Amino acid sequence: MVQTRNATELADLPEGWVLAGDQKSILRRFKFKNFKYAWAFMTHVAMIAEAMDHHPEWFNVYNRVEITLTTHDAGGVTARDIELANKINEIAEA
Amino acid sequence: MVQTRNATELADLPEGWVLAGDQKSILRRFKFKNFKYAWAFMTHVAMIAEAMDHHPEWFNVYNRVEITLTTHDAGGVTARDIELANKINEIAEA
Amino acid sequence: MVQTRNATELADLPEGWVLAGDQKSILRRFKFKNFKYAWAFMTHVAMIAEAMDHHPEWFNVYNRVEITLTTHDAGGVTARDIELANKINEIAEA
Amino acid sequence: MVQTRNATELADLPEGWVLAGDQKSILRRFKFKNFKYAWAFMTHVAMIAEAMDHHPEWFNVYNRVEITLTTHDAGGVTARDIELANKINEIAEA
Numbered sequence: 001m002v003q004t005r006n007a008t009e010l011a012d013l014p015e016g017w018v019l020a021g022d023q024k025s026i027l028r029r030f031k032f033k034n035f036k037y038a039w040a041f042m043t044h045v046a047m048i049a050e051a052m053d054h055h056p057e058w059f060n061v062y063n064r065v066e067i068t069l070t071t072h073d074a075g076g077v078t079a080r081d082i083e084l085a086n087k088i089n090e091i092a093e094a
Numbered sequence: 095m096v097q098t099r100n101a102t103e104l105a106d107l108p109e110g111w112v113l114a115g116d117q118k119s120i121l122r123r124f125k126f127k128n129f130k131y132a133w134a135f136m137t138h139v140a141m142i143a144e145a146m147d148h149h150p151e152w153f154n155v156y157n158r159v160e161i162t163l164t165t166h167d168a169g170g171v172t173a174r175d176i177e178l179a180n181k182i183n184e185i186a187e188a
Numbered sequence: 189m190v191q192t193r194n195a196t197e198l199a200d201l202p203e204g205w206v207l208a209g210d211q212k213s214i215l216r217r218f219k220f221k222n223f224k225y226a227w228a229f230m231t232h233v234a235m236i237a238e239a240m241d242h243h244p245e246w247f248n249v250y251n252r253v254e255i256t257l258t259t260h261d262a263g264g265v266t267a268r269d270i271e272l273a274n275k276i277n278e279i280a281e282a
Numbered sequence: 283m284v285q286t287r288n289a290t291e292l293a294d295l296p297e298g299w300v301l302a303g304d305q306k307s308i309l310r311r312f313k314f315k316n317f318k319y320a321w322a323f324m325t326h327v328a329m330i331a332e333a334m335d336h337h338p339e340w341f342n343v344y345n346r347v348e349i350t351l352t353t354h355d356a357g358g359v360t361a362r363d364i365e366l367a368n369k370i371n372e373i374a375e376a
Contacts, residue, residue: 035149039140040326040373043231046133047318051239055129061151091322134232134279137325141224145333185228223337227328234321243317245343 004076014085019077025057025070026077026085030092032063041065044091054080098170108179113171119151119164120171120179124186126157135159138185148174192264202273207265213245213258214265214273218280220251229253232279242268286358296367301359307339307352308359308367312374314345323347326373336362 013019017028032038042058042065049055057068067088069081107113111122126132136152136159143149151162161182163175201207205216220226230246230253237243245256255276257269295301299310314320324340324347331337339350349370351363 035140035144036326036329037373039144039329040322043137043325044318044322046129047235047238047321050129050133050235051241053239055156057153057155059151059153062149091319130232130235131279133235134228137231138224138228141227141329141332144329145335147333185225223328223332227332231325234317238317238321243344245341247339247341249339250337 004071004074004078005082014082014089016089017085020068024076025068026081027066027068028085028088030065030067032065035062038063038065041092045088048087048091049084052080052084054084056084098165098168098172099176108176108183110183111179114162118170119162120175121160121162122179122182124159124161126159129156132157132159135186139182142181142185143178146174146178148178150178192259192262192266193270202270202277204277205273208256212264213256214269215254215256216273216276218253218255220253223250226251226253229280233276236275236279237272240268240272242272244272286353286356286360287364296364296371298371299367302350306358307350308363309348309350310367310370312347312349314347317344320345320347323374327370330369330373331366334362334366336366338366 013026017026019026030038030041032041038060042060045056045058045067054071057070059066069084070076071078071080107120111120113120124132124135126135132154136154139150139152139161148165151164153160163178164170165172165174201214205214207214218226218229220229226248230248233244233246233255242259245258247254257272258264259266259268295308299308301308312320312323314323320342324342327338327340327349336353339352341348351366352358353360353362
């Protein structure tokens with residue numbers, strides 16, 4: 001069984017990520033120079049997500065990207081979401 | 095000045111597109127075989143959008159994509175949204 | 189140790205793929221309607237390749253894509269190349 | 283008519299770009315951390331190229347990308363190649 005994280009553990013989220021109101025997902029908003037930069041970033045995330053077989057729920061308009069991570073099978077936030085969030089942060093800062 | 099379309103004209107939207115409740119945007123939902131197919135489709139749309147300099151508001155999770163089109167400068171739906179919707183339909187059916 | 193395929197086995201390559209002159213790789217050329225279609229296809233292949241951790245050598249100009257597959261560790265064509273070639277064919281025909 | 287650049291002008295190529303042996307194209311090689319970084323970069327270039335309607339001839343394997351630029355209609359290097367090379371440099375350093 002996949003274990004979800006409790007509120008205490010989640011206090012220590014990767015930088016920039018916040019817990020959703022229902023505590024069942026984490027999210028972060030990104031802003032880029034323009035659409036092309038946003039899309040190159042999303043493409044990078046897409047490849048990581050596919051290789052992990054763990055996919056984001058995400059929204060984009062022009063230079064803005066909002067990413068929500070949750071583990072549906074577990075009904076909440078798990079270590080896989082934290083792992084993906086960390087990987088996303090790494091490329092966002094590259 | 096960019097001219098928005100009135101309700102009569104919008105009755106004739108590209109196939110599969112519907113008018114949002116506030117009549118200020120049109121949207122369509124797509125479903126693909128898996129994330130990779132969804133992403134290849136979105137990449138194709140992204141290139142069309144960038145070349146038109148007219149960008150969608152869109153949401154994706156795994157194999158589902160929801161695209162919303164509106165022309166912010168005009169505060170509603172314009173010929174550019176219809177043009178982009180038609181181009182999106184063309185590749186979705188390819 | 190990774191085993192390479194001999195010429196007899198390679199006679200049965202996935203449709204459209206041919207053995208390179210030195211028999212150490214297989215290749216196929218694709219032609220699309222325009223650059224956008226070619227790029228959407230390549231993006232799909234890129235995600236498959238990354239998830240398999242087995243990457244193509246490929247060349248693109250406008251609507252043309254040439255893909256060469258080989259397994260460097262084995263110094264020749266292996267089952268992984270055949271698997272990737274089959275997956276590429278599947279999406280090329282989609 | 284599109285005018286090609288002579289050797290003197292080409293002495294002043296964007297950083298990292300070199301003239302091909304036949305003086306009809308310019309090229310630059312890039313190396314990235316891994317395939318995902320290379321692909322995100324290529325995706326960014328693809329969008330710029332499509333919007334300019336001026337496409338590269340390029341080769342990729344894993345983390346390496348080699349881009350060749352020429353203007354076929356002019357039979358040589360033109361201002362459009364220099365413009366695209368400059369845009370590519372800009373995102374490669376981002």
